[in-house]
Amino acid sequence: MVREWDPRTASSAEIESLLHTLNAALAADLPEDPPWQTSSLREYLAEVMPGERRISWIAQEGPDADGTSGRILGHIHVLLLGDIGVIEVLVHPEVRRRGVGRQLLSKAARRAYQEGFRSIGVEVVGDTPAVAFYESLGFSQEFLETRSVLRLPTVDWSAVEKMSAGISAGYRVDFFPGGPPDDLIEAYARAKAERRDADDGDLDLRPSSFDPERLRDSLDCLHRRGMQPYIVLAVHEATGQVAGLTEVVVPAQHPTRADQYDTIVARDHHGHNIDRAIKARMLLELRSAAPGLSEVQTWNTQANEAMLQVNAELGFQQDREWCEYGADVATLVHHLDAHS
Secondary structure: OEEEEOOOOOOHHHHHHHHHHHHHHHHHHOOOOOOOOOOOHHHHHHOOOOOOEEEEEEEEOOOOOOOOOOOEEEEEEEEEEOOEEEEEEEEOHHHOOOOHHHHHHHHHHHHHHHOOOOEEEEEEEOOOHHHHHHHHOOOEEEEEEEEEEEEHHHOOHHHHHHHHOOOOOOEEEEEEEOOOOHHHHHHHHHHHHHHHHOOOOOOOOOOOOOOHHHHHHHHHHHHHOOEEEEEEEEEEOOOOOEEEEEEEEEEOOOOOEEEEEEEEEOHHHOOOOHHHHHHHHHHHHHHHHOOOOOEEEEEEOOOOHHHHHHHHHHOOEEEEEEEEEEEEHHHHHHHHHHOO
């Protein structure tokens, strides 16, 4: 049974059932990843940025003889933002290859089509069954990154301390748990705008925010979803410009592994060891700010040799390919209808 589902009003039993399926899928596809927890999971699934909408469906077993709802065996949501619908599909390993994912995708694709969206995108982990699933439906790979993972117990902290102090004179490096102060938001937004201007082929399935108001909304949304942001900024003292920034988020749903978001060095400030200094400073601060943390994961293209080198010096180990796939919505709906 596939039905539209709202995590805001779902029962606690349904949230628990979805968590069980999520962790079963993780164990099958990414066995080295930490399991998720129920902490703020409802909020993680429900909260969105202003102007965005997330619509969800579940595939559920029929009710038991006593009327109790059956297990959630699959879930999909489509996030409608900008000019693209972004989907995420989850199917319990026990029922894969039985058409559950196709049924869920049909619901989300048709809704995106009805809402007037022309393209749909999805992140796909390399070397998992999802690759063949999406390619069989006509999705094309548009962008490829490599995930790297840093295990904090293996870090050479003396080397990291040296890296954090290696920035050129004329810059200060500041740490802001929760987000930068209001007087730095505009300079922070200007630095992040450089990423927007880079035409690297990314579908922006993990969109970043580039104007001050949008940044405030983004930080508020992270907090509502149970995701604690930590920001390190390199400030050019003579001008007050944000010369570099790095962002790490620790989700309540898997608090032992943090997610690295943007790391950016402004073009006018290249060549001052800013990238090394700010990423090293972040790790040093996280030891006390997030003492339960044991790993940090980050994503980079192989073309970004400078950042890959910095990550290698910090101790990150390349792990899995992470792909962005895209499809034309109308073509996808037609394909799904023809093979239903």
